[in-house]
Amino acid sequence: MNFPLFWAILGAVFCLMELFLPTGFVESTLGISAFIVAFFALAVPIFSLQIVLWVALSLVFIFLLRRFVPKRTPYSLQESTEARTLTAIAPGKTGRVIYEGNSWQARCDDETITIGADQPVVVVSRKGNTLYVIPESALRA
DSSP: OOHHHHHHHHHHHHHHHHHHSOOTTHHHHHHHHHHHHHHHHHHOOOHHHHHHHHHHHHHHHHHHHHTTSOOOOOOOOOSSEEEEESSOBOTTOEEEEEETTEEEEEEESSTTOOBOTTOEEEEEEEETTEEEEEEHHHHHO
């Protein structure tokens, strides 16, 4: 078996996979490691050493790459933003609101107020996929 050719093909496959399945450059680092091992395989024909080198290089490159990938911050709702009810929201029950162009499940933050359909509301918090809202009229009063 031609080990340098095997590693070169494996490196090309990983780099091409990164084009079609973006994984934050993880597949690219595996491919680059395979290309380096292909050159190493020209001098050292022991396949088990090649595998150990490939794994070690891949881990080192992935570790180094993490320093350059920006940290993702979880999406958070802006406090006190406007929305509009799609359905009526009874006290203690859930309804639907349109917020930032999407339909969300919503509950009234005040368990004693009923909010009618097509009413402006203010989003005060979010728990999971449920927005907690209060009617705009309650803010003015």
